[in-house]
Amino acid sequence: MNKLILSLALVSTTVFGLDLQRGERKYKEVCANCHHQGLDGRTGFPNLAGQNPSYITNQLFAFQKGTRKHRPMEEISKTMSREEIMDVAFYLSTLGCKK
Numbered sequence: 001m002n003k004l005i006l007s008l009a010l011v012s013t014t015v016f017g018l019d020l021q022r023g024e025r026k027y028k029e030v031c032a033n034c035h036h037q038g039l040d041g042r043t044g045f046p047n048l049a050g051q052n053p054s055y056i057t058n059q060l061f062a063f064q065k066g067t068r069k070h071r072p073m074e075e076i077s078k079t080m081s082r083e084e085i086m087d088v089a090f091y092l093s094t095l096g097c098k099k
């Protein structure tokens, strides 16, 4: 399964120009402060590792538009470009779920 996700991610990297390293950097710089460096979430901060990339992107777009309400996430998502959102989502999806 992980191999499948990884090869999908590699294909996506080539086809759609996604950048896993850029996604990892963004996660570690910004998101890990709340969602945890170990990517397993903490009380009140959902686990993001191994999450479906379309789920992550949809949630971030919803925070951006304000259709999903959460002040900090709305503000953070508004600082992100479409590419950054997709990079982070792909990075997270390549990691095994920790729970």
Ligand code: HEC
Pocket (backbone or CB within 6 Å): 026, 027, 030, 031, 032, 033, 034, 035, 044, 045, 046, 047, 048, 055, 056, 059, 060, 069, 070, 072, 073, 076, 088
């Ligand atoms: C200030 C703390 C904080 C930071 C920084 C932060 N988040 Fe969040 N995030 C949260 C909280 C709290 C929630 C839960 C919101 C809720 O209850 O609706 C959340 C929810 C989410 C969700 C929805 C998860 C789900 O299960 O529905 C996603 C996706 C997400 N964050 C991605 C990110 C990404 C990507 C970054 C970095 C670019 C990031 N977050 C940075 C606090 C943070």
